[in-house]
Amino acid sequence: MNPHDxxxxxxxxxxxxxxxxxxxxxxxxxxxxxxxxxxxxxxLSHSPRxxxxxxxxxxxSSTLLGDYVGxxxxxxxxxxxxxxxxxxxGLAKRGGHYAVLAGGAFxxxxxxxxxxxxxxxxxxxxxxxxxxxxxxxxxxxTRFLDxxxxxxxxxxxxxxxxxxxxxxxxxLVMLAISSLLGGITGAIAEGSAIPLLPAxxxxxxFGCLGALALHPAVVNTHPGNGSAGEEGIGLLSFAAKxxxxxxxxxxxxxxxxxxxxxxxxxxxxxxxxxxxxxxxLSLVPLPVRMPVAGPMIxxxxxxxxxxxxxxxxxxxxxxxxxxxxxRAVLSVPGKLDALRR
Numbered sequence: 001m002n003p004h005d006x007x008x009x010x011x012x013x014x015x016x017x018x019x020x021x022x023x024x025x026x027x028x029x030x031x032x033x034x035x036x037x038x039x040x041x042x043x044l045s046h047s048p049r050x051x052x053x054x055x056x057x058x059x060x061s062s063t064l065l066g067d068y069v070g071x072x073x074x075x076x077x078x079x080x081x082x083x084x085x086x087x088x089x090g091l092a093k094r095g096g097h098y099a100v101l102a103g104g105a106f107x108x109x110x111x112x113x114x115x116x117x118x119x120x121x122x123x124x125x126x127x128x129x130x131x132x133x134x135x136x137x138x139x140x141x142t143r144f145l146d147x148x149x150x151x152x153x154x155x156x157x158x159x160x161x162x163x164x165x166x167x168x169x170x171x172l173v174m175l176a177i178s179s180l181l182g183g184i185t186g187a188i189a190e191g192s193a194i195p196l197l198p199a200x201x202x203x204x205x206f207g208c209l210g211a212l213a214l215h216p217a218v219v220n221t222h223p224g225n226g227s228a229g230e231e232g233i234g235l236l237s238f239a240a241k242x243x244x245x246x247x248x249x250x251x252x253x254x255x256x257x258x259x260x261x262x263x264x265x266x267x268x269x270x271x272x273x274x275x276x277x278x279x280x281l282s283l284v285p286l287p288v289r290m291p292v293a294g295p296m297i298x299x300x301x302x303x304x305x306x307x308x309x310x311x312x313x314x315x316x317x318x319x320x321x322x323x324x325x326x327r328a329v330l331s332v333p334g335k336l337d338a339l340r341r
Contacts, residue, residue, distance in 0.1 A: 073170055073214075080173075080211035082218050088208065089248045093145055096252030096305065097138065099259045103302035104134045106262035110295060113266065130299040137306030141251060144309040148244050151313070155320065157216075157237040158224030164235060165213045172210030176203045194272040197260075198279070201253045208249050212242045219245050229330045233323055240319040247312035254280060254305030258298040265295020277301045284308070 111127020114120075159165065183199020212218055219241035221234065257280055261273040277297045284304050 069170070073166065073173075076173055076210075077169070077214045080207065080214060082215045085208065085211045085215065085218055089245070092252035093248040096248065096255045097142070099252065099255035100134060100138045100141075100302055100306060103255060103259040103262055103299060104131050106259060106265075107131050107134065107296070107299040107302070110262055110265055110299075114294075114296070126296070127299075130296070130303065133303050134299065134306065137303050141306040141309045144313045145248055145251070148247060148309065148313060148316075151316070152220055152241050152244060155220060155237065155241060157219075157221040157234050157241070158226060158230075159216065159221060159234040159238065160224060160226050160231050162216075162223070165216055165238070169210045169213030172206050172213060176206035176210060179203045179206060192272070194276075197257070197273075198276055201257070204249060204253065205246065208246050209242060212245060227330070229326075233327050233330070236323050236326075237320065240316050240323065244312050244316040247309045250312075251305050251308045254308060255302050258301030258305060261295055261298030261301065265298060269294045273298070280304075284311070 107127055107130050111124050111130070115122075115124035115127075179199050179202040183196045183203070186195035186199070187193055216222070216238055219238060221238045221241065226234065257273070257277060261277045264273050274295060274297055277300075281297070281301055281304060284307070
């Protein structure tokens with residue numbers, strides 16, 4: 001055969017198989033647009049999907065139980081909003097001062113009653129001394145409660161992620177609910193409302209701390225970028241400010257408990273409130289313990305309630321002094337790099 005005839009009349013191509021055609025079409029399509037995905041096929045599920053169906057990210061989009069917990073936490077966060085926190089703390093501050101006034105009056109009257117019962121002027125003198133201490137302590141508490149808001153406003157902080165605070169808020173809210181349920185169960189089992197009092201106190205405290213963790217802006221902590229060390233400093237600063245922020249609540253809880261202990265002391269010298277008051281006093285690191293027994297321990301608790309804002313303020317200053325030192329140490333490498341440039 002003449003080679004020129006072969007060149008001018010090439011042999012007819014053999015019919016391609018269906019697999020070859022589809023393979024060539026796929027190669028041609030991918031060559032035209034390498035970033036496009038083959039339409040009608042999901043590589044994860046191996047099932048057809050329509051042209052308008054978004055591509056899967058490759059990860060499970062729902063954690064089922066975790067989603068329900070997240071929705072519940074969102075609901076709790078909406079209920080424990082910043083406005084509720086501020087109003088509660090303001091009410092606690094005012095209520096605590098009224099409880100201190102009532103505690104001072106109950107202390108004076110109870111001292112007179114105990115002096116007459118025991119025919120002892122010493123008890124009356126002790127009552128007068130406690131009333132004077134309550135007055136001085138309340139003056140100091142008023143000043144330090146006002147100063148707490150000022151120092152928090154002047155101490156900004158930042159955290160790059162809300163993951164830690166969200167989980168901490170969730171745990172604190174769960175502790176608050178568990179404390180309340182435990183108090184209700186104990187009250188029903190003993191047939192008395194006394195076990196419910198410490199449960200209510202702990203529920204209020206844990207709930208307030210949980211609300212602050214869910215809304216850190218209340219204590220002047222806002223989102224922002226930073227290194228891992230700066231993230232740790234931001235969390236430490238938040239913890240210190242949260243402790244100072246809840247000082248009015250602790251002040252109110254202690255003063256109300258002390259006033260109730262004095263009030264019920266007119267009817268019983270060794271009631272359950274006396275035990276609760278002693279337990280509350282054991283939580284406060286005092287350098288000395290006053291030799292007071294019976295319902296008059298409520299007056300001591302009222303004095304300690306007025307000291308809580310002072311102790312919280314002093315503790316905050318010491319904590320933030322350490323935090324500022326850490327922040328200064330972390331800033332040294334950046335300043336050295338800036339000097340080299």
